[in-house]
Amino acid sequence: MSSSLRPIAPPTSLMEVTVDRIRDAIIAGELPLGCKLSEQRLADMFGISRSPVRDALAALQMEGLVTISPKRGSFVFTPDLKAVDEICEHRCILEKAAVRKAIAINHAGLIKSLTAACKTMTEASQRGNALDYTKGDIDFHNSVIRSGGNHSIISSYKRTIGPLMALRTHLFTIMNETLERSMNEHLALLDACRRKKIEDAERLIDEHAAHLVDAYRTALAETSLFDGLSTGAA
Amino acid sequence: MSSSLRPIAPPTSLMEVTVDRIRDAIIAGELPLGCKLSEQRLADMFGISRSPVRDALAALQMEGLVTISPKRGSFVFTPDLKAVDEICEHRCILEKAAVRKAIAINHAGLIKSLTAACKTMTEASQRGNALDYTKGDIDFHNSVIRSGGNHSIISSYKRTIGPLMALRTHLFTIMNETLERSMNEHLALLDACRRKKIEDAERLIDEHAAHLVDAYRTALAETSLFDGLSTGAA
């Protein structure tokens, strides 16, 4: 109750927070796959003008989360099976290159960040919280990439896995089956990194990616059953 | 026949052509490295409003050609030595992965497109036309990536090499020295691909990338001598 008359003093631009809000809504499943994203509707939903919404949609297209058809509108990106395969293959290539470099030039930082991520995942696993586990999972893979130190790859990786974001939510439902195996795979990779076994680390990344493809394909198959166009729930 | 344009309907959006015009101006060197890109000035230059210019700048940021500082403006991206190293390393990783896959699953297509690119480069080399040679060079590397067939990698590659576009022009000046070596390297890679020598192909890509880094670093060193802020010539 001081002199701060401005409860919301956004240091970042309105467009930036709009990007975050739409991205969160997509990841949370409030804006389902293939959902039409009307500029006017989103503007009304957030109580702002169409301009920042338009800029935000362009930025999200850059991240691979939405697709924009000229003169037709924006839609939540829906990857098909082929796209999932290609994205996972691409992701696997980047991770293997990053882990190889990280072990060589940034071993301490790699182990530290990977250990922290594994700690988060272990705790979430014990509590049976798939959402927190997945956040730790994302942290783990981001740590691998970031430890590689190549900024070009870091930014590319972010855009690469973007199209899979909308599938993440549906991955939670089947995660329980594969959670234990996933946990063991991450721990094995951490161990290989700690012992600087590059060959083993790359092999483990390959195997992990293969399992990930299966999970995403299953999630995609489930979501395709809906096949409906929802307007998005509150 | 002129009326049946409906089914395909080429969307010649004003924003799209603005993107092309600005990109061409950057590649041509009319908009030098680090040049400030005023929305109003560009809009006046093209005789249009600021809206499509703003959208075009956002798209070019996606391609890595410009950087946008919030509330400050857009600038032609200027890579430093570290960025050049990282981009070339990234690019090398993608090319090696693509050539490995292309040899395995799309050998005929790979050889065909690479041969065509080499033909263009050879002719340009004999005429001493560095510009055409470079276009063939770009075609060659794009062919490697495209023959890999992974669409995620293809789009990522485009964005990856974007930041180096502004340096391309200055590369022409020193290309004559390294043109012959570059030509031989490409021919050697084509030969390795034709004989399905994956190991050799990857090694050649590594070596070629190393030489490319040197060329870009030299170009960057030359451009940094200018250090001036030009408003762009007609």
Place this chain on the structure above:
DNA sequence: GATCGCAAACTAACATGGTACATGGCAGAT
């Protein structure tokens, strides 16, 4: 009854005005 054409509604794309913010220069104080 099916198909083609037309029209109305919707929506993205473009243009323009207002506002907040960042930068550069200048005056005044120490």
Place this chain on the structure above:
DNA sequence: ATCTGCCATGTACCATGTTAGTTTGCGATC
């Protein structure tokens, strides 16, 4: 003389009006 604070200027960012293109639904025609 140097530094600091204020002011002028330019610019990006947001809001809103206008236009043009696409889609959809209905009706007429075959």
